[in-house]
Amino acid sequence: MNTRTALSCVAVAAVASLMLAAPAHAEDASFYSSKQPYIAPSQSDIDAYTPAPTGYAPVATESVARHGSRGLSAYKYDALLHRLAATAQAENGFLTPEIGKRFSANLDAITAANVANGYGMLTGQGAAQHRGIGARAAQRNAPLFAAAARSGGRVVAETSGEARATESGENFLQGFGMTGVTLEPRPDLLYFHEVENPDGTEKAEGSPERERAQAYEDYIAAQTGDGGTIAAALQYIESKPRSVQAADDLLSGIFTPEFIAAIGTDKAHIWYNTADGSKGGAVACAPGADTKADPDACGDPKKSIKTTVDAAMALYNLYIIAADMQEENVAPHQFDFAQYFAGRSADAEWFAYLLDAEDFYEKGPSLAGHDETYSIAAPLLDDFFATIDARVAGGDVVATFRFAHAETIIPFAALLRLPGSTVAAPDNAAPTSDADVYDDATNPWRGSEVTPMAANVQWDVVSRPGIDPATGAAYTPLVRMLYDEREIVFAPGCRAVAPGSHWVKETELKRCLIGTAMAESPLIAAAAPAPTATPTAASTLPPTVTPSAQGAGAPTPPTKGRLAATGARSPLEPALLATLLLLAGAGTLVLRRPRRRRE
Secondary structure (H helix, E strand, O other): OOHHHHHHHHOHHHHHHHHOOOOOOOOOOOOOHHHOOOOOOOHHHHHOOOOOOOOOEEEEEEEEEEOOOEOOOOOOHHHHHHHHHHHHHHOOOEOOHHHHHHHHHHHHHHHHHHHHHOOOOEOHHHHHHHHHHHHHHHHHOHHHHHHHHHHOOEEEEEEOOOHHHHHHHHHHHHHHOOOOOOEEEOHHHHOOOOOEOOOOOEOOOOOHHHHHHHHHHHHHHHHHOOOOHHHHHHHHHHOOHHHHHHHHHHHOOOEOHHHHHHOOOOHHHOEEOEOOOOOOOOEOEOOOOOOOOOHHHEOOOOOEEOOHHHHHHHHHHHHHHHOOOOOOOOOOOOOOOHHHHOOOHHHHHHHHHHHHHHHHHHHOOOEOOOOOOOHHHHHHHHHHHHHHHHHHOOOOEEEEEEEEOHHHHHHHHHHHOOOOOOOOEOOOOOOOOHHHOOOOOOOOOOHHHHOOOOOEEEEEEEEOOOEEOOOOEEOOOEEEEEEOOEEEOOOOOOOOOOOOOOOEEHHHHHHHHHOOOOOOOOOOOOOOOOOOOOOOOOOOOOOOOOOOEEEEOOOOOOOOOOOOOOOOOOOHHHHHHHHHHHHHHOOOOOOOOOOOOOO
């Protein structure tokens, strides 16, 4: 099927997509950290999308998204707790034999479910998340894709190369209604945090991508090693009395006080992710797994449980991943880890804080005066701008969709200064108080909001034909941003085209995000009638700049609220209806109707 036909097929789903309700996820207080299942936008979120200024029409859209909900990334937490449970059984360490039997059965079941699904692979829930995002994206930009169907516009889809990212892209394209698009592996752009690519190859020697990845790996190794500031901060946080109290509280519902007290006291009560639980033991692999087809079914033997906090965090990690495996949690491998957290929401919230701390320091806003954890995402921001410039210069790519990981989204969010990713922690290598470290009481960063499963950042681009009398050049395209499909303002200091608007000139975005000089006003003149043709405008590619959100400084203070509210109703639905009626009236392809796209 050629591109024109494929885009025509996109339109078929548009009518159905108008009727499709967003997935029904309710906000809850389950504290899943970065394993939070995606919460689709409500109809009121969608209705709040602001229309483009009069005279401007859509010319492009692009996004980057985390993969959807997945199972356990490897045989790790389940493996470690299998070893711990075996010792508890041998020592009568469970509160009752029935509790021990049920605990071990839950471990067996979640392991079997991951073996059946594939460790690290997208779950049914994750596939549905991206199909929904793709469908809604096509609906939102229906006029753009209807025009592209007529003009031969192309869609580009890119993946980090990791299987779950590729699966996410495939499901997004299904929801979008697009066939015939090949997902291009782009580990250079979307797996920038490691020298080794998902397929086992390495980034080319001497390449900028390798140099950036190596520098990042070296920085994290130094910061998390002996004497490192991040190591000191994480040690301080994990050693808080509240951490030990929460761990003991959770474990006390399963194990005897004597067994809990013995954890970490000798070799018999320290467990490694090996076949027998001993340090240096044989590699442990999940029972029944085809390890050639699923190498992640064998775990890292260096992982261990040495403290009660380690044990509690292993159990917490099974609890939160279970929220992403609802379709796999069925007989004959049904499990229930929520029972252990019933009535312990305060403990779950604390464990979420402990898990958030690691991501915050190693991938997010991190330490004041440092940008190493998020400036690594600069090439991705450059690519967002280059994609816009290529389109308005006459290119035929109307949409670019990228699929990656939390390791992509978290630094990108900090680089863009998105809500919740604006406050760094003190650079203190010897913390003595909560004021010296990332503290969730004073810092807005939350993994569940910054990077839930299927988290996405989408930019919509509009332009208009003709010459701007204010500049004597082609009109500058305007951009608006959606974060997890909710419209938000750009970072403080990025000036919108008019008071109360979320649309910003691309030149203004380059100025406020990467420091490019800007000669024109960020405001637009009085609106003109809407164009009748798809506009294009000459433009130059952005200069090669390695941006930093605030140079060597910490992210700027947070904006108020996770999402900025708007009062305008989206014109999308009437525009889509007009497109459909026009095409139907022409007696041609009910097929040419725009449909939804992916994140």
